[in-house]
Structures are given as C-alpha cells and as structure tokens.
Amino acid sequence: MATIDPSRFRSTLLSIVRYGFGRTMEQATKVDIFNSVCFAVREHIIDRKIETEKRYADNDVKRMHYISMEFLTGPLLANNLINLGIYDECRTIVNDIGLDFDDLIEFEPDPALGNGGLGRLAACFLDSLASMGMPGFGYGINYDYGLFHQSIIGGYQHERPDFWYNKSSPWLMRMSGEKAMVPVFGRIEDSEDMVGEYNPMWVEWKLIVGRPHDIAVVGYGGKTVNRLRLFSAWASEDFDIQIFNEGDYYRALEDKIRFENISKILYPSDSRDSGKELRLVQEYFLVACAVHDIVSIYLNQHDSFDMFHEKVAIQLNDTHPALTVAELMRVLIDLHFVEWDDAWQITTRTLGYTNHTLMPEALETWPMHIFKKVIPRHLQIIQEIDRRFMSMIKEKYPDDPEKPRRMSIVIDNNGEKNIRMAHLAIVGSHSVNGVAAIHSELVKTRLVPDFYDLWPEKFNNKTNGVTPRRWILRANPLLAQLVCDTIGDGWILDLGRLRELEAHCKETAFLERLLMIKRKNKVRLASIIKETTYIEVDPESIFDIHAKRLHEYKRQLLNAMNIIHIYFQIRDDNIIPSVPRTFIFGGKAAPGYFMAKLVIRFIHGLAEIINKDSKANEWLKVVFIPDYRVSLAEKMIPGADVSEQISTAGMEASGTGNMKFAMNGAITIGTLDGANIEIAGEVGEENIYIFGHKVDEIESLRREHDADRFLNSSPALKRVMDAVRSDIFCPDEPGIFKPLYDSIVHGGDYYCHMADFQSYTDAHSRLANDYMDRHNWAVKSLLNIARTGKFSSDRTIKEYAEEIWKIKSQI
Ligand code: AZC
The missing domain is CATH 3.40.50.2000 (Glycogen Phosphorylase B;)
Structure with missing residues (x-):
C-alpha cells in the first residue's frame, strides 16, 4: 500500500490551485479545490500506471x-484513495488544510x-x-452527456x-x-x-x-x-x-x-x-x-x-x-x-x-x-x-x-x-x-x-459479480470495519472468506453491532430522503428498497400493488400491521417509455395519498428518491432491510443490484430469476423470501391468461385493481392510470402481475412477521453477508x- 508525504501532498495541492487554476486558496472555488485534490492524487496513480504498462510490455x-x-x-476519488490505501491519510491532510474532505468527496459528479x-x-x-x-x-x-438527470415534477x-x-x-x-x-x-x-x-x-x-x-x-x-x-x-x-x-x-x-x-x-x-x-x-x-x-x-x-x-x-x-x-x-x-x-x-x-x-x-x-x-x-x-x-x-x-x-x-x-x-x-x-x-x-x-x-x-x-471495494468498503465503511475487526482484511481480495463470519452468528454482542450498523445506515438514508423529497421516514420501520431502471419486467408495479393491498388492510380492514414499513424506490425510465414513466407517476400517486393518511402513515410510507445513480446507490443499498428483486421469471438475465443488497445484509424478496436463484442457493432458503411462478410456468400462464378468473377468485386482488383503475391515487388527474389497469386486465398481463400477486403478498407478510424477531433477523442478515462471497466480480473475472x-x- 502507498503512503503519502503530508507536506509534499500539501504543497502539490497548493501549487496546483495556484499554477493550475490561477487562484490562491482563498480565491479558489470548490471546483478548483476538487480538481486540485484529484490532480494531487493523480501523481500517485500515474507513476504506477507507467510502471504497470512497462511491466506488461517487458513481459x-x-x-x-x-x-x-x-x-x-x-x-472515482474515494475509490481511488481506498484502492491506493491512502484514504484516511488524505482525509487528515485535506481537513488540516482547513478544507472539508467529506464534502469534497460528495461534490464529485x-x-x-x-x-x-x-x-x-x-x-x-x-x-x-x-x-x-x-x-x-x-x-x-x-x-459529453451521460445518462440524463432525473427530477420529479x-x-x-x-x-x-x-x-x-x-x-x-x-x-x-x-x-x-x-x-x-x-x-x-x-x-x-x-x-x-x-x-x-x-x-x-x-x-x-x-x-x-x-x-x-x-x-x-x-x-x-x-x-x-x-x-x-x-x-x-x-x-x-x-x-x-x-x-x-x-x-x-x-x-x-x-x-x-x-x-x-x-x-x-x-x-x-x-x-x-x-x-x-x-x-x-x-x-x-x-x-x-x-x-x-x-x-x-x-x-x-x-x-x-x-x-x-x-x-x-x-x-x-x-x-x-x-x-x-x-x-x-x-x-x-x-x-x-x-x-x-x-x-x-x-x-x-x-x-x-x-x-x-x-x-x-x-x-x-x-x-x-x-x-x-x-x-x-x-x-x-x-x-x-x-x-x-x-x-x-x-x-x-x-x-x-x-x-x-x-x-x-x-x-x-x-x-x-x-x-x-x-x-x-x-x-x-x-x-x-x-x-x-x-x-x-x-x-x-x-x-x-x-x-x-x-x-x-x-x-x-x-x-456476474460486483466489486466489494466499491460496494462494501466504500459504500458501507461501518460494516467493512466490523468485518475487518472480526476476521481481518483478507476478504477484500477474497470475498469467499466472509464465510468466516458465520462462526459469530450465535454471538448476541456481534449481532447487536450488526443491527446498530444497519440502523446508522438507515439514519443516513433517512436524512437523504428528507433532503431530496421532504418526506420524514422512521428508521425503526422496515426499509424495503426497489432500486433499478424502471421497466415493466422488473415489476415496480407489482410492488405498488402490494403497497395498495397493505394500505387497504390498514384503512378499510382495520388490520394493524406487525411492523411499520417504508417502501423506497429509485430508478430512471427511458424518456420514450410511456408505461415505465407512468409507473413513476403511479408511485408518486400512492405516496401522495398514503403518506398523508393519518390512519396509515404511522405504518406505511412510500418514497421515490429522484435521480438514482451510482453515488446514490452507495447510500441506499447499505440502508436496506429488504431488497426487491421481483422480475418476471426468465426476464432478468442476472441482476447485480441483488448481489450488492445481499452482501450488505439486506434480505431479498425475489423470484426464481437470474442470479436470485444462485443467491438463494448460497444463502439458504430460510434467509431469502422466494415467491412467484417459475420460468417454465410463465409461457403457459400467458397462454391461458384469464383476467376474470384471477379477479373473481381473489377479492384482495380485485380491490387493488379497482383502485388502480379508479382515481383514488390521482384525484386531480382523473383517468391517468387507466393504461396500467388495461395492460394488466385487458392487455394479457404479459409480465404476470396477477399470477404472482398472491404469493408476493404472502411472502411480504411472512417477512414482516419475521422482522419482529430482531435477533433472528440479524442472523439472517449476517448469513446473507457471510454467504455471498461468490458474487465478487473477482470470482467472475x-x-x-x-x-x-x-x-x-x-x-
Ligand atoms: C443487463 C441485464 O438486464 C441484467 O440482468 C444484468 O445483470 C446486466 O445486464 C449485467 O449483465 N442488461 C442491460 O443492462 N442492457 C442490455 C442491453 O442488456
């Protein structure tokens, strides 16, 4: 690992600000400072880059x-510092100069x-x-222009x-x-x-x-x-x-x-x-x-x-x-x-x-x-x-x-x-x-x-796999510290070693620490939610997160249907849930994808009504965090209790978010699709909530689709679908959600929302009950962390x- 010479780093930084950007430290803008810090770090990178190239050529x-x-x-700044092994040193030096290191890290686009x-x-x-x-x-x-920024109006x-x-x-x-x-x-x-x-x-x-x-x-x-x-x-x-x-x-x-x-x-x-x-x-x-x-x-x-x-x-x-x-x-x-x-x-x-x-x-x-x-x-x-x-x-x-x-x-x-x-x-x-x-x-x-x-x-x-350097070390420093304290740092380059954590699954103190880390990550996420959506959420509630591109096959709409189901249970059936829940969404829809954009509008419709309903909002909240991107994912994923991986079976090639959530201790609710199947194989069926039809069943489901049969046999589903069609969630824009209803009820329901509804809501109730047993939940969470070493991209590579x-x- 590298080390840095503080006085040299400091003088490089000051001279870049001065001779690179033509300003004194007092005059320098945040952009100047950020760029100068990166340039100073680049010194440490370029020597190694040249050396690496020479090594490859020589051999x-x-x-x-x-x-x-x-x-x-x-x-890139934080990850480069972590991989160079100079994150903490650099932080101290930058702070000593009177700058705010954490703020600079957040500043990077x-x-x-x-x-x-x-x-x-x-x-x-x-x-x-x-x-x-x-x-x-x-x-x-x-x-020149990357993926668009999303705002919600x-x-x-x-x-x-x-x-x-x-x-x-x-x-x-x-x-x-x-x-x-x-x-x-x-x-x-x-x-x-x-x-x-x-x-x-x-x-x-x-x-x-x-x-x-x-x-x-x-x-x-x-x-x-x-x-x-x-x-x-x-x-x-x-x-x-x-x-x-x-x-x-x-x-x-x-x-x-x-x-x-x-x-x-x-x-x-x-x-x-x-x-x-x-x-x-x-x-x-x-x-x-x-x-x-x-x-x-x-x-x-x-x-x-x-x-x-x-x-x-x-x-x-x-x-x-x-x-x-x-x-x-x-x-x-x-x-x-x-x-x-x-x-x-x-x-x-x-x-x-x-x-x-x-x-x-x-x-x-x-x-x-x-x-x-x-x-x-x-x-x-x-x-x-x-x-x-x-x-x-x-x-x-x-x-x-x-x-x-x-x-x-x-x-x-x-x-x-x-x-x-x-x-x-x-x-x-x-x-x-x-x-x-x-x-x-x-x-x-x-x-x-x-x-x-x-x-x-x-x-x-x-x-597929994901890099533990970004998705654990960078995104979840508290968890990384706990793991290092417990089993050393060998896991960073050999993620299979997380298995060694299993030995601690009966230690109450260890599990308490794990729960505390999750809680801190939830508090951090709650404050981002407050800043970006002005919605106040309770870190004691289950943070249930569905974050990925908006796509019909990824079934954000099925998630929304379950939310409506829970809402009506509270509002109309007077069923008090076992535990309060916060459903959190993030994701962009392709600008020309009408249905995906309508689902975003629908989620906001639910949020608007449910979050304001005093009978329900103690138990249920709905949040859509705008502009989902890597830096936001780094904060959302460690704050999740539950990870939604609910694509129609056979449609998600693999998924990689599913891996990131699981290795950060979230429990997956998911279909037997893509890498979910392998995640289930690793973590064990008691540590994941699998529901829904399997790949082989989907084709005949589609062939034999009969909307009326579903609606007549399930009053709960009927109630939800009636609500989708009605204007309950769009009182000021009547009729706008009709295309959602039509695609499911009249359009053949290609993505099988109706067929999977019952098993999905059942899985959710099991999960909510299980969550109340905090000790057991912590064990599940630990076993997800310990058993997802297979999903390091190092193994894939x-x-x-x-x-x-x-x-x-x-x-
Ligand atoms: C995605 C798949 O949808 C996803 O399941 C997979 O995990 C990921 O690739 C990485 O393999 N596909 C895309 O993002 N885009 C295209 C064109 O397939």
Whole structure:
C-alpha cells in the first residue's frame, strides 16, 4: 500500500490551485479545490500506471480488451484513495488544510456513462482486473452527456442533460498523438470479386478522428493501474477542405459539427436503439477506434499476426460492439493483406461475446440500407461471412431447409434486409456466455438453440459479480470495519472468506453491532430522503428498497400493488400491521417509455395519498428518491432491510443490484430469476423470501391468461385493481392510470402481475412477521453477508480469465 508525504501532498495541492487554476486558496472555488485534490492524487496513480504498462510490455503479456458502449464508473476519488490505501491519510491532510474532505468527496459528479446493469458490470470488471493484477483494459466512448438527470415534477419524471465533465475532468487524461482515423460513409465501386483480397474499392469515405482519453483504473493495493480508454469524435483537420475551398463555409462546418456529435450523447435506453443511424455510427466509431488501438499495441511488439490470438483477447459487451467482427476482418485483410481464411481464424480465436438479455426488443438488428450508407465495406464483409456460413449450414443440415433462414446473419423481412448483430457476434466469436446460470441455459435452449446445436463448445456461463471495494468498503465503511475487526482484511481480495463470519452468528454482542450498523445506515438514508423529497421516514420501520431502471419486467408495479393491498388492510380492514414499513424506490425510465414513466407517476400517486393518511402513515410510507445513480446507490443499498428483486421469471438475465443488497445484509424478496436463484442457493432458503411462478410456468400462464378468473377468485386482488383503475391515487388527474389497469386486465398481463400477486403478498407478510424477531433477523442478515462471497466480480473475472481470455495475473 502507498503512503503519502503530508507536506509534499500539501504543497502539490497548493501549487496546483495556484499554477493550475490561477487562484490562491482563498480565491479558489470548490471546483478548483476538487480538481486540485484529484490532480494531487493523480501523481500517485500515474507513476504506477507507467510502471504497470512497462511491466506488461517487458513481459509481452496477453492482454484482454473489453469493448463496451457503457462504463458506469460512478465517482472515482474515494475509490481511488481506498484502492491506493491512502484514504484516511488524505482525509487528515485535506481537513488540516482547513478544507472539508467529506464534502469534497460528495461534490464529485457521477460520470454516468452507462444506463444500468451492463455498464456498471463493466466498471466492476475493470476494478477486479486491476485488483487482481491482470492486463485487462476498457474501451468506450467519452460521451459529453451521460445518462440524463432525473427530477420529479408533479409526480412525473423530467429529464435534464448531464453535461458531466463540462469538457474537463481531472480523471480524464487526453492522450495526444494516439488518435485513431476512422473511415465512414462513401461507397463501393463495382468490381467482380471484391472480397477476400485487398480491396481498394471503398471510395469517397470521410474520416472521423477518435481522440483517446484515459481514465486510470487503480487496483486495490495500488500495485496495478490499468486504463479505461474513452474516445471522443472529431472531424479530421483537412475535413472537407474541398467544400471550404469551394466557398461553402457553412455546409462544411455543419458537416464538421455532425461528426463531432458522434460522441455527444449516451443513448438513454437500456434496451433498444436500433434503427437510429447515429447509434450505429457510435457503435462503429467505438469499434474502429478500439481495433486500431489494439492492433497498434500488438504491432509494437510483433511483426506478423501469427501470435495475435495468443496475445490479444477481445470481449464484446453485448452486441453493441459486434461490428468488431467485421472491423477486425477489414483491418487484417484490407490494411495488412492477410488472407481471408487466416484473418477469419485470427478473428474468431480472439473474440468472445457476452449476452446480457433475452428480451426480443433488446436484440439489435439493423436495416441493411443504413449499413450500406455508413459502412459499405463492412456490409460487404458481413455478407461474405454470411455467405460462407450459410453454405456450411446447408451442407451440414441438408434435411432442414429452415435452418439457413433461422441462422443467417442477414435476414430478409418482407423485402427489407436486416443484419442480426447477435448472429454476427456468435459466428465471429469462439465463446458465447450468459451472465447467470439460468440465463446461460436460456440462451442455449430458447434464444439461439440452432447455434448451440451447431457449436455446443462455444457456449458457457459466467455468473456476474460486483466489486466489494466499491460496494462494501466504500459504500458501507461501518460494516467493512466490523468485518475487518472480526476476521481481518483478507476478504477484500477474497470475498469467499466472509464465510468466516458465520462462526459469530450465535454471538448476541456481534449481532447487536450488526443491527446498530444497519440502523446508522438507515439514519443516513433517512436524512437523504428528507433532503431530496421532504418526506420524514422512521428508521425503526422496515426499509424495503426497489432500486433499478424502471421497466415493466422488473415489476415496480407489482410492488405498488402490494403497497395498495397493505394500505387497504390498514384503512378499510382495520388490520394493524406487525411492523411499520417504508417502501423506497429509485430508478430512471427511458424518456420514450410511456408505461415505465407512468409507473413513476403511479408511485408518486400512492405516496401522495398514503403518506398523508393519518390512519396509515404511522405504518406505511412510500418514497421515490429522484435521480438514482451510482453515488446514490452507495447510500441506499447499505440502508436496506429488504431488497426487491421481483422480475418476471426468465426476464432478468442476472441482476447485480441483488448481489450488492445481499452482501450488505439486506434480505431479498425475489423470484426464481437470474442470479436470485444462485443467491438463494448460497444463502439458504430460510434467509431469502422466494415467491412467484417459475420460468417454465410463465409461457403457459400467458397462454391461458384469464383476467376474470384471477379477479373473481381473489377479492384482495380485485380491490387493488379497482383502485388502480379508479382515481383514488390521482384525484386531480382523473383517468391517468387507466393504461396500467388495461395492460394488466385487458392487455394479457404479459409480465404476470396477477399470477404472482398472491404469493408476493404472502411472502411480504411472512417477512414482516419475521422482522419482529430482531435477533433472528440479524442472523439472517449476517448469513446473507457471510454467504455471498461468490458474487465478487473477482470470482467472475477469474473465470473469464481462465476459461475464455487465458490471461494471467502479473503480480
Ligand atoms: C443487463 C441485464 O438486464 C441484467 O440482468 C444484468 O445483470 C446486466 O445486464 C449485467 O449483465 N442488461 C442491460 O443492462 N442492457 C442490455 C442491453 O442488456
């Protein structure tokens, strides 16, 4: 671990404020101070970064490159200090100067370069790679605008732009001189045989320049510092010089701006943006910049491509970077004159593809005409890949004439041709993995069974994980301290060791301390709730938290239905609950997702009525905390007694929030979906509340759906649904919640709210009863902490490293 020399740190800090920002300490703004502290910390990081790079180069190590459209890092200062081992020292020094360290930490904006699970997973992976000393790097886009800020006005979500770094962040290091030149647009000049050989026929393309910016990724212990390289798009300098010369200054500038817009915004949807040309250009831009960089690094040390797959692994984070298949082929064939068959070997041996969702609407397909316009050469390569693949399929399955249609990369949909990105990724990779055991099974059996039949050896599972450095050490310092006091600090790099805590599950004093920590975290959360929503909540009540993107399959609406059920029990049935409950929500809805936004409005409708009802509000409160993001998650998760993981079975690929809550001692109420199944397997069925229908039952449920039967057989459900339809929760805007009612009662209830209602409310009552036995609850909580070591992303990364990437720790 590093140490810092206080006087040197202090003088560096003062001189950055003065010579970097031109101010004295008295004049300096908070931004100046924050940036200066980060710059002073950077000194400690950069030496290690340079040393790490040298170590990798000297040993000519195999490197893994993780290409992802999203990296949801969250604030970096605190984590960097923790991983460097200088958090406490730095805190003292900064406070001694008369600054407020904790305030500075809170001041840091969230780099919100991701939507949710997929982007946050990528960030956890980078932390694990560096912490385990592995040569693994991230490639992404340096979006000017990250995920929108959410505010709530009159119960409705409003979006505001997130200009997160305001053109400069102390963590972003512009790496001048390492730019990538990316050809785009243009056309293919007709020629007899254009594929398989050097192809000079892509003409009239334009160039986008990719400028790299590095964010250092500090591993725990500070020995390894890797990098996340983010590219910004620029128009090349001689951009349309001809148009300028022709005197059309405005048109030339317009085009320049159009190009520079490529890295402007993160698309704010967590599922689908296909069809939008700019999104395809973004995906291509990222892939082309990354491949350029990866190939240059390789060629620095090698003069042929013979060793490529032994020195380079590339992981595709979902299909967004699937164009890597075509781009690597193009670079090998067109720029380095490698033969098609050799290039294909190299490509498929290098690439691995991770699938993160089964939802049909999230599976990217692109109209071929957009490809033709944006990347005509890549289209040509993809068509050739497909042609060869199809002839192999026809030869292998002569008796199944439907196979080619089911498996082709290019598909003809009523005259319009589309490119299926998942098929491209599978054909072009040697490994295809899902992100939890059940999900990986469903990928094989339901999503792409033909591919599994063809290449069973390609398919594997890598259950997700989360980094304990951020999600315990940073987010829950009190718990981390208790654990260190009890079993030492070995768990930080070996989370399985939390099992040693089990030995203390009968010690009252230990359990008391655990309960006290939870209480303190709840008090902290209560004050955030007060500040952000003006709602007063009672830390003695159960804090039941549902925090994640708003999506129908995640069923925030089912949660709301249970709240209404409890409310009516108190108000109309005079049933006094066993314990007061606070239902807390957080999450953003995609701006164009009407139903998800309506659910947000609905939750606010419940809050408005219930929190004001004096008969109920002693027992029941509803809160929606706006602008859910990594830094807020760090405060919500440790304050949870109960974690809501209630997706319709078969729809949540894995989930990672579920892991964070459990390792912070919350008890899960959840369906047998995604990683919940594995969490249940680890913690034991008495320490989790499982309810609802299973994956295999969902299809027949949907087929045989009969709303009236549900309503007639359950007065409780009927009462709740009548309330959804009525204006009880929207007295000033009558009728607004009707679409919620209609989707459930008349729309086939695709997400099975009605079918799971009874078992969900039952599970909630069991849970509330159990909560009253404080001792027993503390045991459950402890066992959740002790038994969730499997869900460290270190374990996940170790599996990827050994089974897919073949990379090794260098420490
Ligand atoms: C998410 C999955 O929905 C979630 O279940 C999983 O835990 C996470 O990836 C990480 O694997 N998917 C996404 O965020 N987005 C897409 C396009 O799948």
